[in-house]
Amino acid sequence: MSHLYRPKSVCHAGVALFSAAGAAHDKALATAESLVTSSLMGHDSHGIIRIPDYLRFVEDGSIVSNADTTIVRTGPTTAVADCGRGFGPVGAARAVTEAIDLAGEQRTACVITRRCNHVGRLGAWVQMAADQGMIGLATCNSPIYGHFVLPWGGREGRLGTNPIAYAVPTGGAPIVSDFSTSVAPEGKIRFHRNEGKPVPDGWILDSAGQPTNDANEFYGPPKGGILPLGAGAGHKGFALSLLVEILGSALAGISSKDSEVFGNGVCFIVLDPSAFCPLDEFCRLMDDMILYMKSSEPAPGLEEVLVPGELEFRTLQQRQVDGIPIDDKTLIGLREHGRRLNVDIDELLIPKDNS
Amino acid sequence: MSHLYRPKSVCHAGVALFSAAGAAHDKALATAESLVTSSLMGHDSHGIIRIPDYLRFVEDGSIVSNADTTIVRTGPTTAVADCGRGFGPVGAARAVTEAIDLAGEQRTACVITRRCNHVGRLGAWVQMAADQGMIGLATCNSPIYGHFVLPWGGREGRLGTNPIAYAVPTGGAPIVSDFSTSVAPEGKIRFHRNEGKPVPDGWILDSAGQPTNDANEFYGPPKGGILPLGAGAGHKGFALSLLVEILGSALAGISSKDSEVFGNGVCFIVLDPSAFCPLDEFCRLMDDMILYMKSSEPAPGLEEVLVPGELEFRTLQQRQVDGIPIDDKTLIGLREHGRRLNVDIDELLIPKDNS
Numbered sequence: 001m002s003h004l005y006r007p008k009s010v011c012h013a014g015v016a017l018f019s020a021a022g023a024a025h026d027k028a029l030a031t032a033e034s035l036v037t038s039s040l041m042g043h044d045s046h047g048i049i050r051i052p053d054y055l056r057f058v059e060d061g062s063i064v065s066n067a068d069t070t071i072v073r074t075g076p077t078t079a080v081a082d083c084g085r086g087f088g089p090v091g092a093a094r095a096v097t098e099a100i101d102l103a104g105e106q107r108t109a110c111v112i113t114r115r116c117n118h119v120g121r122l123g124a125w126v127q128m129a130a131d132q133g134m135i136g137l138a139t140c141n142s143p144i145y146g147h148f149v150l151p152w153g154g155r156e157g158r159l160g161t162n163p164i165a166y167a168v169p170t171g172g173a174p175i176v177s178d179f180s181t182s183v184a185p186e187g188k189i190r191f192h193r194n195e196g197k198p199v200p201d202g203w204i205l206d207s208a209g210q211p212t213n214d215a216n217e218f219y220g221p222p223k224g225g226i227l228p229l230g231a232g233a234g235h236k237g238f239a240l241s242l243l244v245e246i247l248g249s250a251l252a253g254i255s256s257k258d259s260e261v262f263g264n265g266v267c268f269i270v271l272d273p274s275a276f277c278p279l280d281e282f283c284r285l286m287d288d289m290i291l292y293m294k295s296s297e298p299a300p301g302l303e304e305v306l307v308p309g310e311l312e313f314r315t316l317q318q319r320q321v322d323g324i325p326i327d328d329k330t331l332i333g334l335r336e337h338g339r340r341l342n343v344d345i346d347e348l349l350i351p352k353d354n355s
Numbered sequence: 356m357s358h359l360y361r362p363k364s365v366c367h368a369g370v371a372l373f374s375a376a377g378a379a380h381d382k383a384l385a386t387a388e389s390l391v392t393s394s395l396m397g398h399d400s401h402g403i404i405r406i407p408d409y410l411r412f413v414e415d416g417s418i419v420s421n422a423d424t425t426i427v428r429t430g431p432t433t434a435v436a437d438c439g440r441g442f443g444p445v446g447a448a449r450a451v452t453e454a455i456d457l458a459g460e461q462r463t464a465c466v467i468t469r470r471c472n473h474v475g476r477l478g479a480w481v482q483m484a485a486d487q488g489m490i491g492l493a494t495c496n497s498p499i500y501g502h503f504v505l506p507w508g509g510r511e512g513r514l515g516t517n518p519i520a521y522a523v524p525t526g527g528a529p530i531v532s533d534f535s536t537s538v539a540p541e542g543k544i545r546f547h548r549n550e551g552k553p554v555p556d557g558w559i560l561d562s563a564g565q566p567t568n569d570a571n572e573f574y575g576p577p578k579g580g581i582l583p584l585g586a587g588a589g590h591k592g593f594a595l596s597l598l599v600e601i602l603g604s605a606l607a608g609i610s611s612k613d614s615e616v617f618g619n620g621v622c623f624i625v626l627d628p629s630a631f632c633p634l635d636e637f638c639r640l641m642d643d644m645i646l647y648m649k650s651s652e653p654a655p656g657l658e659e660v661l662v663p664g665e666l667e668f669r670t671l672q673q674r675q676v677d678g679i680p681i682d683d684k685t686l687i688g689l690r691e692h693g694r695r696l697n698v699d700i701d702e703l704l705i706p707k708d709n710s
Contacts, residue, residue, distance in 0.1 A: 074462075074630050074631060075461070075462035075627070075630040076431070076460075076461045076462060077432055077461050077462045077463040077630075078462045078463060078627075078630040078631065080631065105431075106430070106431045106432050106461060106463075107429075107430035107431060107432045107433045107465070108432040108433060108461075108463040108464060108465045108624070109463060110462070110463045110626050110630070112631055135601075135602075135606075150651065150654075151648045151649075151651050151660045151662075152660070152661075153653055153654055153657045153659070153660045153661060154648075154651030154652065154653060154654060154660040155651065155652050155653065155654045155655075156650075156651040156652050157651075158647060158648050158650075158651050166594075166598055168598075168601055168605075175597070175601070177594035177597075177598070179588075179590070179591045179594060181591075183586075183587075183588055184588070200587065202586060202587070205654065208655070209652070209653075209654035209655045210655065229584070229585055229588060229591055229592075230584055230585060230586070230592075231538075231557060231585070231586035231587075232538075232555065232557070232586075233534075233538055233539070233584060235534070235663075236534045236536075236584055237584075237585075238663075239521075239532035239534060239663045240595075242530070242532070242644075242648070242662065242663065243521055243523075243532070245644065246490075246523055246530070246641070246644070247490075249640065249644065250523075250628075250632070250637055250640040250641050250644060251490075251626075251628055251631050251632060251637070252631060252632065253631065253632035253636060253637070253640070254640070255640055255643055255644075256640075256643065256644045256647050257643065257647050269463070269624065269626070271465055271606075271624070272430070272433075273605075273606055275429050275430040275432075275433040275465070276429060276433065276435065276467055276606050276607060276608065277605070277606060277607065277608035281608060282605055282606070282608070285604065285605040285608070285609070285610055285611075286601070286605050288610055288611065288612065289597075289600065289601070289604065289605060289610075289611045292513060292611050292612050293506045293509075293513050293597070295511075295513075296505065296506050296509030296510065296511040296512075296513050297509065297510050297511050297564070298508055298509055298510065298564075299505075299508055299509060299510045299560065299564035300510075300563070300564045300565065302508045304508070305506045305507070305508045305509040305513075306507075306508060307506075307597065308590075308593075308594045308597065
């Protein structure tokens with residue numbers, strides 16, 4: 001069960017909790033806003049259900065709630081953002097801002113992170129680039145304990161679900177794409193297990209490398225694995241996932257097998273389209289391209305072609321009106337952390353019905 | 356039927372033909388070597404079968420055989436390569452060389468092409484970056500007449516097969532990945548039609564948007580379309596394909612719908628890994644990563660996990676010994692152009708048996 005709450009009130013509750021956990025106001029606000037926006041855009045798996053998780057990580061010391069992100073420029077167009085084990089959204093925002101600034105100066109830039117926690121919705125950060133008239137590309141890998149995904153032709157996990165995101169400015173809402181390079185993220189398999197439903201064909205193999213629809217065969221023990229994107233052309237998904245791993249590990253000077261490594265390896269590449277085409281003309285061409293894509297007759301049973309990000313921006317508008325769903329488990333988690341941190345969650349959260 | 360020929364002799368024949376068609380020696384050599392290498396690496400569809408095609412394009416004026424590529428730097432890290440409708444491999448090599456040079460100066464760079472013909476195997480050009488210790492990324496779109504690929508949820512083609520390629524240096528052979536962002540390239544569907552074989556499930560839709568295994572339903576009329584990479588997760592393939600289209604069209608100031616536009620839009624992004632990690636350490640970490648991927652037990656029926664490019668480099672070694680296959684149709688084409696251009700193909704081509 002879940003109930004709907006006023007988005008601003010959820011943000012206030014998040015800020016209060018993160019502040020009580022030791023974050024300065026700006027860091028608490030950036031983290032809460034980022035998670036609430038993910039929920040508003042329909043990415044509940046990367047949204048407010050993470051608030052209790054993040055607070056638990058502060059409790060166990062794996063998140064340093066008030067850590068500053070330190071930027072070290074390593075060349076005319078490159079920098080490393082040491083996120084100091086702080087909240088991931090704080091580090092990611094600082095890193096992509098640096099990439100945007102560098103690209104503003106030099107037209108292209110690349111910034112990578114170290115000691116960066118879970119960054120939430122990767123698309124949020126490239127969207128910051130698009131909002132500044134830049135093309136943003138991002139990849140995010142996982143340390144070895146998140147290697148659920150099979151290399152093509154293998155039956156032992158060697159890669160994370162390794163998302164790729166990009167965003168591009170237009171005359172209207174930006175194009176924002178953000179997807180795992182596996183067939184599906186692990187969270188969706190967990191969802192099927194929790195619901196007692198069979199996992200769709202082509203998602204997972206059991207530990208012997210045989211196709212299965214039973215989520216328990218994936219979780220084991222012995223563990224199975226998630227297939228890379230692409231079905232019969234899974235070598236393509238594997239290649240994409242490997243690129244994400246390269247940009248997240250080797251480029252940062254980290255071994256893929258290092259079990260001591262902390263956090264996600266994020267790589268931001270930002271391009272200034274005005275190096276090639278005046279920005280207003282570029283945005284006009286993007287609007288034309290979107291119309292051209294959407295001018296395709298829909299396939300049977302579908303209503304229209306949607307470009308990346310379009311569904312999310314619609315959901316955002318809808319949920320700003322309807323409210324954000326919070327499931328009971330998350331609500332219990334918020335209350336527990338609230339009691340511990342002396343934050344009255346039920347006073348802060350305003351149900352949509354009462355608004 | 357095809358017969359095997361000595362690779363060097365095929366290259367000599369290509370050089371003689373392209374030279375006779377008006378290209379200076381360096382341009383003829385670059386083009387012939389590029390196509391022969393594609394065949395050596397097993398990418399026959401992008402190899403020497405293209406020699407007669409390229410010569411026909413010179414004949415009809417769409418390729419200007421001795422065109423120079425003009426580089427215009429548009430910022431500290433960016434350039435446009437105007438390939439002047441010359442041979443695609445000549446333009447692509449010049450464009451990526453500029454990107455490598457710029458990245459050598461500034462650590463990141465982006466170079467796009469205009470008036471660029473078919474560039475052959477896209478992986479060849481990013482491999483040039485890896486050979487210089489750089490990470491190379493490339494995308495290549497098609498003008499509207501190549502829009503065979505369906506947007507996700509649509510039933511009318513709006514995109515090319517839009518390949519993405521990347522290459523990364525290691526301690527040994529580089530990682531080289533090069534794949535279309537559709538389920539399959541158009542050439543493979545043509546192959547199934549020519550062989551009278553059913554197209555595999557999940558590759559194409561007919562003009563009504565219904566799945567079909569009949570290649571003729573794809574070619575029409577009325578035309579069907581090729582599905583984007585990803586099967587049930589085809590929104591991911593569509594997002595990748597759209598990124599390729601954005602970097603090939605809008606970034607170059609070109610409309611996706613412009614039926615007058617000439618050639619492929621290639622975008623090269625080059626990163627210098629030494630901005631983040633000393634190159635020898637980076638290469639050592641890459642070698643470790645490759646071993647880690649290959650340490651996965653293979654899935655049932657398979658012998659080993661292969662990393663991107665591994666199969667191609669094996670094929671290269673094998674074909675350097677065994678020779679390159681030339682099919683009868685291509686041989687006839689080579690002879691016809693040879694007669695027209697006063698080049699004795701049968702004197703130049705040395706069958707492997709006679710070597």
